[in-house]
Amino acid sequence: MPYAKIVGTGSYLPPRVVSNDELAAELATRNVQTSDEWIVTRTGIRQRHLADPGVKTSTMAVLSAREAMQNAGIGTDEIDLIVVATSTPDFIFPSTACLVQAELGVMQGAAFDVQAVCSGFIYALTAAEALIRVGRAKTALVIGAEVFSGILDWSDRSTCVLFGDGAGTVVLKASDEPGIIGAQLNADGRQKDILYAAGNVSCGKVVGDPFLRMDGQAVFKLAVNALAQSAKDVCAEAGVALKDIDWLVPHQANVRILNFLSKKLHIPLEKVIVTLDKHANTSAASVPLALDVAWRDGRIKAGDLVMMQGVGGGFTWGSVLARM
Ligand code: ACO
Numbered sequence: 140m141p142y143a144k145i146v147g148t149g150s151y152l153p154p155r156v157v158s159n160d161e162l163a164a165e166l167a168t169r170n171v172q173t174s175d176e177w178i179v180t181r182t183g184i185r186q187r188h189l190a191d192p193g194v195k196t197s198t199m200a201v202l203s204a205r206e207a208m209q210n211a212g213i214g215t216d217e218i219d220l221i222v223v224a225t226s227t228p229d230f231i232f233p234s235t236a237c238l239v240q241a242e243l244g245v246m247q248g249a250a251f252d253v254q255a256v257c258s259g260f261i262y263a264l265t266a267a268e269a270l271i272r273v274g275r276a277k278t279a280l281v282i283g284a285e286v287f288s289g290i291l292d293w294s295d296r297s298t299c300v301l302f303g304d305g306a307g308t309v310v311l312k313a314s315d316e317p318g319i320i321g322a323q324l325n326a327d328g329r330q331k332d333i334l335y336a337a338g339n340v341s342c343g344k345v346v347g348d349p350f351l352r353m354d355g356q357a358v359f360k361l362a363v364n365a366l367a368q369s370a371k372d373v374c375a376e377a378g379v380a381l382k383d384i385d386w387l388v389p390h391q392a393n394v395r396i397l398n399f400l401s402k403k404l405h406i407p408l409e410k411v412i413v414t415l416d417k418h419a420n421t422s423a424a425s426v427p428l429a430l431d432v433a434w435r436d437g438r439i440k441a442g443d444l445v446m447m448q449g450v451g452g453g454f455t456w457g458s459v460l461a462r463m
Pocket residue numbers: 172173174177178181182256257258296297298300334353354355356358359362392393420422450451452
């Protein structure tokens with residue numbers, strides 16, 4: 140059975156960078172009070188990239204995919220699977236993955252979306268890995284892409300300061316050498332009410348509340364415990380010690396969650412990739428964006444053991460262990 144190996148990464152961030160101060164000034168014009176000081180101390184976020192109105196998830200996904208394909212040195216004729224993790228698809232259907240396939244000019248293979256909010260990339264990577272391992276695909280684009288700014292209520296300061304837009308892609312290829320060596324997915328639908336965007340489209344109208352709503356403290360408590368347990372479980376299953384992890388690439392939601400994880404798992408902060416200060420929380424895009432940053436700046440090297448982790452609405456969470 141072949142392994143599935145990450146052979147290239149790519150990312151795309153919208154060019155408009157909005158600092159906390161700029162956001163606070165903009166929100167003040169709507170009578171919403173916040174500050175750089177509050178946002179930095181509570182979350183670690185200093186700025187976010189925001190897509191201009193009309194920019195679609197598929198557009199950002201394609202730009203990150205092109206960069207990843209170039210980085211991996213693969214052409215469109217080799218790709219036989221595209222999985223896009225997103226909670227902000229362009230349309231109800233067709234899937235964003237099909238739009239990406241058409242835009243890239245890929246003429247073969249399967250394409251589908253995965254919806255697991257901020258765990259979406261970990262779910263998508265695990266699905267693609269499974270298809271490669273059983274021989275149903277050979278070369279996959281696994282993409283996390285979001286225009287979360289489109290589902291934010293800009294009058295709700297407890298959520299609108301936390302998120303940004305972006306896309307990240309990995310190229311996953313069948314390989315004789317490892318590869319992804321462990322994966323673990325979880326969900327607890329009973330926690331559906333702590334993080335949700337509950338609107339839908341019916342009879343031509345948006346029905347219900349289309350904006351993201353969150354019980355921040357409940358999410359925080361569940362997230363830290365879920366991520367810590369998942370890290371232990373995936374390592375135990377793969378027969379790897381936590382101390383052998385070279386890099387932890389967790390979902391980027393709150394620096395306090397990352398500090399807690401680092402302490403609880405005894406993984407020093409120097410081994411934790413942190414991009415949320417620059418990107419904020421980009422939901423399904425956050426892990427591939429962080430991986431791409433650390434791969435390109437040379438911190439993550441070939442042969443390193445990387446643990447990627449997601450946690451988000453659903454409630455969903457999971458971990459993937461990859462030998463780079
Ligand atoms: N600026 C200024 N004040 C604010 C802001 C803001 N942007 N937002 C909230 N406040 C105020 C509140 O009104 C409250 O004021 P009060 O005490 O007068 O009532 C005070 O700050 C404290 O609010 P809390 O909600 O208790 O703040 P907390 O320390 O819990 O931090 C936060 C909130 C940052 C949201 C935190 O709970 C958190 O990060 N939770 C995890 C969120 C997360 O991980 N989300 C992503 C999940 S992944 C996904 O699927 C999307």
